Amino acid sequence: MDRYTILDHPADGKFQAFGATLEEAFANAALALASLMWDWEKVEPAGSFDVEVRGHDLEQLLYLFLEDILFLAETKRFLLSSVEDVRILSADAGYLCQAALLGDREPGRYEVHGDVKAITYHEMKVEQRSDHWLVQVVVDM
């Protein structure tokens, strides 16, 4: 199973990410998002940020988790290279997601080719299939 597929979208960015678990699908969605802006495979895992988000449903949880990657790129100049230790728990009539984001704070060392402005809920999917999880996201570019 591929980690993710970038799909054609007339104006914005769209991808599906997959995982044997929901956690793995979230981690792969983070890499799919990064791939729209930089080549995450080339980024050194020189540093890390721990993130924690809460959502009233899984869609909001995914939205806010992915938004953290944009937030860190803009405010900490942090380019994601990998995602570790993802935990998703039920919490307060909703969900909680914790993860460690690895990457580099020297964006000048890498080519940043795209600008994702925002995550959207448009056509968003978080679905459990027979043997895997699928998430789908459209981002504003």
Added chain:
Amino acid sequence: MELKRVAENIWEIPRHGEMKVPARIYASRKLVDAVGGDKTLEQARNVACLPGIQRMSYVMPDAHQGYGFPIGGVAAFDLDEGIISPGGVGYDINCGVRLLRTDFSEADVTLKRRELLAEIFKDVPAGVGKGGVTKLTQSVLKDVLVRGAEWAVANGYGTSDDLATTEERGRMKDASWDDVSARAMERGIPQLGTLGSGNHFLEFQKVDRIFDARAAAAFGLGAEGQVLVMIHCGSRGLGHQVASDYIQSMENAFGVRNLPDRELVHAPVKSSLGRSYYRSMCAAVNYAFANRQMIAHWVRDVFKRVLGTSEGMRQVYDVCHNVAKVEMHAVGGVEKELCVHRKGATRSFGPGRAELPEAYRAVGQPVIIPGSMGTASYVLVGTAEAEDLSFSSTAHGAGRAMSRQEALRRFRGERIRDELAARGIELLSTSWKGVAEEAAAAYKDVDEVVRVSDEVGLGRIVARVVPIGVMKG
């Protein structure tokens, strides 16, 4: 879905189901075929179902599928019964275009165009992770959010003449930093005075053809070959975060069950959350005005350094194309205040509107329509008819026609650079892959878009301009 041809370039989706009003599309047959292939029409219909919508859900000639509202959508809501929606404004709040005129002719810049572009590239930060040059504190940022371009002028970026030729005089008065989250401010601090990347660009251009000499003269556009500067950018991460924050708050307050698309989440205009979003959106609008004001100032500096003077580099106008505003419009013969959402659409006030600066009041508002990378752009003038046709609105650009993935498969950035160079257009970018994604062939034909705008009367063509140098973030 039924799409009825009403007249040349005018189509309607008749009211049905949950629709409170019909939807109307301004497009040629060719452009309507393009929107028929995506979700634009379905999205226009969904907007027509929203509470308090007035007259019609309008779709501009350059429209394409968005999320929730279509890009190129215009919808106005009653202040008492109606709603305000972050999705109706878009994430890039006050993404917009500023146009400067100059006294230079093409001949004056031909030999220096490479140097001009290189200097602009050096002085105007662009691209992801490239911080602004001004070290901002949060207290200064709060001032920017409240005062917009006024703050920039007070701090030495440009002149008060620039304010007169900016929508809202560069400052939406209802802005409040108190409604802007700490997270949004954190994103705003490193990015003030940056162009950004993606579809944002800075071009210097020349007048290719004048169509309306009277309006052109009023706007400071004269002979063919006159050099202009166009700046296209928005409110950067701060605006994106404001949109996201209020989408979450409105979801949490009102739920998402009854929405055909979650991005249509909204609040009553007069609710506490609706008002709070509006004040916060105004703050992001002001940030974008300040942003373009600073960039314009740096561009003038570069021209002065490279060409010896920046005399005559007056601003033609600065337009917003992602915004919600309270404006007076006639509905059923009665003038009333409405909350007009323009998402990927430009205001096009005709002659006489009090909001226009005195110099333009007799002719109408300059409407600036950027093309795609390396293609023509247009200056239009707002019309009196646009009031009845579209709450005084027209197109905002060429509109994408091909996915970024497809563009990446078909084009190479370096090749595009060489092809443009062969046509006398210099191009600099932070990323060649980014250039490929923005290839002109991935966009609709801007000539067709403005032709429809002109023929229908949404905005009339004043001048066609073509690029000489392009900086793409």
